[in-house]
Amino acid sequence: MQDETTLHGEHGTSGGPSPVDNDRRNFLTKVGWGSLAGFLAINSYAFLRFFYPRVLFEPPSQFKVGFPADYPPGTVNSQYQREFGTWIIRLQDGRFFAMESKCTHLGCTPSWLESQKKFKCPCHGSGYYISGLNFEGPAPRPMDRFKISIAEDGQLQVDKTIKFPGIPGKESNEVYPQSLLKA
Numbered sequence: 074m075q076d077e078t079t080l081h082g083e084h085g086t087s088g089g090p091s092p093v094d095n096d097r098r099n100f101l102t103k104v105g106w107g108s109l110a111g112f113l114a115i116n117s118y119a120f121l122r123f124f125y126p127r128v129l130f131e132p133p134s135q136f137k138v139g140f141p142a143d144y145p146p147g148t149v150n151s152q153y154q155r156e157f158g159t160w161i162i163r164l165q166d167g168r169f170f171a172m173e174s175k176c177t178h179l180g181c182t183p184s185w186l187e188s189q190k191k192f193k194c195p196c197h198g199s200g201y202y203i204s205g206l207n208f209e210g211p212a213p214r215p216m217d218r219f220k221i222s223i224a225e226d227g228q229l230q231v232d233k234t235i236k237f238p239g240i241p242g243k244e245s246n247e248v249y250p251q252s253l254l255k256a
């Protein structure tokens with residue numbers, strides 16, 4: 074005659090799944106639903122990101138920089154350097170131009186040294202005249218200029234979409250007379 078244990082299984086008396094089996098099944102079910110929920114959450118996020126792309130707030134490429142009378146002749150104005158990467162320069166003869174504040178060697182930002190009347194790059198020592206023409210250091214060419222004009226309200230307006238790239242060994246005042254504004 075068989076004993077009780079053999080007749081009713083090792084773990085229980087009813088012949089159904091044991092508590093251990095139930096726990097395992099519940100655990101696996103939860104893992105399955107959890108994975109599905111995670112999958113759906115990630116896909117929903119990607120879906121929403123598609124419709125709401127991250128917005129990059131870049132400064133406009135056209136901007137006004139005040140009235141001509143605000144600029145004394147023979148000065149370099151660095152007021153728009155940080156936000157727009159541009160200097161507004163007024164030559165002694167009264168003409169204006171807008172120059173990109175970016176060294177043509179490796180892109181550092183030079184400083185205008187008023188006492189020496191030159192731009193000096195802090196990275197590798199390139200030097201430029203007020204016109205942007207390079208004369209010392211490793212810079213390969215003059216700094217670039219942007220279009221500057223007079224807006225309808227009489228203010229100076231810079232348009233960075235129109236660029237006059239510096240040409241090696243050439244003076245931009247002569248190569249690009251259209252970069253100069255009489256105002």
Ligand code: FES
Nearest residue numbers: 176178179194197
């Ligand atoms: S980046 Fe200006 S000299 Fe090198």
